[in-house]
Amino acid sequence: MEFTIKKSDILSKLETVSSAVASKTVKPILSGVLFKTLEEKKIELVATDLETSIKTFVNAETLEGKEDFVVEAKVLLEIIRSLHEGLINFKIEENILTIEMGQSFFTLPTMDASEFPEISPTEGGIRLETSVTNLEVMIERSIFCAAKDEFMRNLNGIYWELEDGYLRLVGADGFRLALVEKKVDTDVEDKFLLALKSMKDLQTSMKNASSDKMLIEYDGSRVGFYFNDTEMIARVVDADFPDYKKVLPKAFKTKLIVDSADFMDAVKRTSITARLGSESVKLEIAEDRMELLAKSPEHGEAKEEIKIKKEGEDLTIAFNPKFLMESLKNIDTDETELNFVDSNSPLQMNPVDVEGYLYIIMPIRLI
Amino acid sequence: MEFTIKKSDILSKLETVSSAVASKTVKPILSGVLFKTLEEKKIELVATDLETSIKTFVNAETLEGKEDFVVEAKVLLEIIRSLHEGLINFKIEENILTIEMGQSFFTLPTMDASEFPEISPTEGGIRLETSVTNLEVMIERSIFCAAKDEFMRNLNGIYWELEDGYLRLVGADGFRLALVEKKVDTDVEDKFLLALKSMKDLQTSMKNASSDKMLIEYDGSRVGFYFNDTEMIARVVDADFPDYKKVLPKAFKTKLIVDSADFMDAVKRTSITARLGSESVKLEIAEDRMELLAKSPEHGEAKEEIKIKKEGEDLTIAFNPKFLMESLKNIDTDETELNFVDSNSPLQMNPVDVEGYLYIIMPIRLI
Structure with missing residues (x-):
């Protein structure tokens, strides 16, 4: 069998299925991509690690003969990536796949397509x-x-x-x-x-x-x-x-609005010291300001202060700064809302005026 | 003592000296930067791992008092990097360095400047x-x-x-x-x-x-x-x-001129297969073309062909493709000259028409 496909076509489709290829596997066939010739110059590509399977199609420019085969996904992908833009020629002969383009020429051993696990599609539901x-x-x-x-x-x-x-x-x-x-x-x-x-x-x-x-x-x-x-x-x-x-907290006693960028900056900076110490940043919330504090026995202290709009009670509570930062990274409004119950209850963080998503973070117990 | 420095000034100078800071050391003082107050608001920064020392100066905007101290380089650098552009305030009190800017506030313990090793400058020579x-x-x-x-x-x-x-x-x-x-x-x-x-x-x-x-x-x-x-x-x-x-080879028997980009491309592609096999790419040089060949027992073969201008004898010789690529990366002329003695002698690679630099690469013995 022999077929040609545009590099950009086969590359994007291979990338799509390759994520399902098993990375560490005792069954070599699972490290491969199944090429299955369909009618009308259509070729089906399938990869699976038995948990997930991804199937897609690529259109060949020319196609002669009909033969299904499995070839190692990672090496094939690397070879295709390395080639220039243009038409790639594939040929299967005696279980060897030959890939040719201009003066470039690769061969790859193939595996038996009949051994490739069949993944049945979902039914109804x-x-x-x-x-x-x-x-x-x-x-x-x-x-x-x-x-x-x-x-x-x-x-x-x-x-x-x-x-x-x-x-x-x-x-x-x-x-x-x-x-x-x-x-x-x-x-x-x-x-x-x-x-x-x-x-x-x-x-x-x-x-x-x-x-x-x-x-x-x-x-x-x-x-x-x-x-x-x-x-x-x-x-x-x-x-x-x-x-x-x-786990979702109810009956908040303290509610803050903070500037998202200011809060991120302050957490980032105090996290330098927190990382070298107890991995915790203490928030001291009072009136119109919040202090962020971190300590390390060997590397001193860090202190930041940001402005807040507060409703409810004053509060002191501590968090792993990494968790605060990772959630803040996913909030794209200028302001962020922070809702607290008390020092030992989780914080609920959400974008201001945007429905539908929120983060809950457990505090670190203050001693 | 108290002084202020622009963030951009102290940052670039700290980066300059920090490379000399010892990364793994049994002597904590060597993980630090020495701050030494000189006249005219000049502060000397020194770092050393005893093998290399780097000294530079930074100009303070304001400076009161005079005190030398050593502070951990890595943490200080990270703190300075994290701050916004602007004037940073430094203060030394009871062996504690306080770094302040706007609502940001850090403290760092300092080490005794008198314990910092003195590096004498070169003399004459x-x-x-x-x-x-x-x-x-x-x-x-x-x-x-x-x-x-x-x-x-x-x-x-x-x-x-x-x-x-x-x-x-x-x-x-x-x-x-x-x-x-x-x-x-x-x-x-x-x-x-x-x-x-x-x-x-x-x-x-x-x-x-x-x-x-x-x-x-x-x-x-x-x-x-x-x-x-x-x-x-x-x-x-x-x-x-x-x-x-x-080691420099003399009396070449084969001299080639190749297109640098074509050669790089061909080596890169054959190296995919070489890496999975013997880590070697064989060059077969004949007339006006060179074939590059790589084999892997499990992952097939790769073959590339490029045009060459040749003087002298035909030749077959093999190299570790990584060495060819790393040298080629440092050749920025369109064409590269390859000079060979025989299959067992080193290759001399150099840019065409540029004096003053060359690479020697040992071949891999062909069996």
Whole structure:
């Protein structure tokens, strides 16, 4: 079999599927991309790590013969990236793939396509139409709060919830929580947990999306994301996400409005000293100002003061500055709202006058 | 004591001296910068790791009192970087340095200035005037060939040679060699070896140089670099650099001219496969073309062909592609000259029609 494809076409499609390729695997076939010849010079590309699978199509300029094969994804991607813009010639002969362009010539051994695991698409279940752009923003604003530790299965992911006409994404790691929600056009209610790895694969595969429409389908065990020519199927995690609603603080006693940039600056600077000491920044809130304080036994102290608009009680409370900064980075309004209950209860941080997302951060106990 | 300095002034000067600060040290004082109050609101900044020392001056806007102190360089630099542009206030009281600007406030413990090692300047010896810009280019084009291994004391540095009216810098790691020379206005002859760490400190300290004049002074055991308000003193390495002239190939049998970009591209691409295999790229030189070949037992083959202008014999020879690429990166002419003796002798690579620098690369023995 022989076919030619434009470099830019095959590159973007390979990048889309490659995120699902297993990075460490005992089954070599899972490190590969399946090339499957369809009618009309269409070639299907599939990659999977058995948890997530991504399938897309690329249009060949010319195509002769028909043969399915699997080839190692990482090396192929590197080779394609290294070539100049233009038409690349691919040829399969005796299980060897030859890639040729101008004076460049590569061969790669192929693997047996029949050994590539078949991933069945989702069947029925709930369906939801959404926008790629919206979903990208929602994921970006919640994913950083998910636990990085793979062994914390119920927190190492993002919780999806359809409720009261809202799609809600929640990420939490035991110290903090991110909640992002958007109105959606459905009254179906359901929920599932997707692994962090699947969420990142989804982010990567959406990067090359050329249209904004997306269909999400959930059949009870798998979630399908369908957009452009791409479909990503992810197995949901069989673990219970904690009842996050219990964590959301109520009955605030202190409410502040701060300038987002000033607050970020002040946290950043005090974090220099905090990092060398107890990893904590103390906020002293009184009247129209907030002092930020950090101490290190060997590297002195840091103190910052910013103006605030306050309602309610004075308060002293401490946080890991890293958590404050990571949440602030995802707030793009000029002002940020900080809501406190007391020194031992979580802070709720949210953009001013923007509905639908907030961050909860646990305080560090003051001794 | 109390003084104020503009942020941009203190920052660039701190960056200049900080490269000489010892990174891992058993003597805490060596992780610090010495602040020494001079007359006329001038403050001297000094850092050293005992091998290299860098001294410079910063002008205070206001200054009251007189006190010398040492403060940890890394943390201070990070604090200064984090502050906005403007006037920073420094105050020393009971061995505590207070840094204040607007609503930002830091304290840092200081160390005893009398414990800071005194570095005496060079005395007499040979003197050479040169240009900062020239020297920067010469160092950049030779330093990447120096051995990274600190235990190879005689190769873990750059060899300086004044001979026949030329200043010559040579770096070598046993597999390759870089030689860069420039005509200089002196008939003095001498040579010394400077550690890679000293060379890198020199590179960093030159980055903020605002004028181009430099004086180099060598007194037999130390080299002084004097430019702007900065002086860097480096101890020479007490080890013999190998007789590099013996390595320079003579009596070439094959001479090629290649397009630098085409050659780089071809080496880059074949290196993908080479990296996964024997780390070697074979050059097959015949008539008006050169084939580049790489093999990997598991990841197939790569082949590239480029046009050449050849004088002399056909030849087959193999190299580590990384060495070819690193040298090529430092050749900025459109064409590159490749000179060969035979398959087992080093290649000499140099820019076409540019005098004064060349790279020697040992071949990999073909089996």
